[in-house]
Amino acid sequence: MTTVYRALDDETRRVLLDELAAKDAQTLFELCGALAVRHGTSMTRQAVSQHLAVLEDAGLVRSERRGRTKVHFFDPSPLAEITRRWPVPREDTP
Amino acid sequence: MTTVYRALDDETRRVLLDELAAKDAQTLFELCGALAVRHGTSMTRQAVSQHLAVLEDAGLVRSERRGRTKVHFFDPSPLAEITRRWPVPREDTP
C-alpha cells in the first residue's frame, strides 16, 4: 500500500493531480498531452501510467474503464490525514 | 531546497514531527530517546540528525543553539501549501 506522502513526493504526480483537479475524467493520452503542452514535460506514456498507478494506489485517483479508454478522477479525501495529523494554523487572509 | 512533500515521505521524519508537535524545544538526544522508547525505532544518532536536517531544510523544523545543545521547534506553516494547492473537503465530524 502506497502512502499519500510518497505519492505526493514527485512533481509529475503533483501536476497530474492539478490537471485532474482542474478537469476530471481524463484519459491517459489526454493527461500525457496536458503534461507535454501545458508543463513542457516530455515523458513516455508508460511513465505517466506508472505515476497514475501510484496515485491510484494511494487513493488519490480513482479510475473507470469506458470501452477501450480509462478515465481518471481526483479524490482529495486521503489528504485529510495530513491536516488531521498536524493541524495547520489558519493563514492570515487580508 | 527540499520540498515539504519529500520531507514528509518518511515515517521517521513524520514521527519526529509528531514528537516535536507534542513537546517543543527538544534536543537531538531527547528525540533519539523518544524514537527508541515510544516508537521502538532503533537508529543511529547521525541518522536522526540527517532527518532533522531534511525537515529543517523544508522549513518544517526550526532550530536554535543553546550552549552545547541544539533545541528544535516544529513549524507547521509550510503544510499550508498542500491544502492551498488541493483544498481538502471538510470531513463529517459527528
Next chain:
DNA sequence: TAGACAGGCAAGCACTCACTTGCCTATTCT
C-alpha cells in the same frame, strides 16, 4: 476481418535516499 487505437506487463538502467561507520569540533564539569 484486418488494422488502428488505448492501455498493460515486465525487464533493465541510472540515480537517489536512508543508514552506518569513523573521525572531528565545541561546550560544560571536576
Next chain:
DNA sequence: AGAATAGGCAAGTGAGTGCTTGCCTGTCTA
C-alpha cells in the same frame, strides 16, 4: 587543564525509485 557531553562532517553501501524499451491484450472502425 583534562575528560565527558552534545553535535557535525564526509565517505561508503544497499535498497528503492523514475524512466525507458520492447512486446502483448483488448476494443473500435474501415
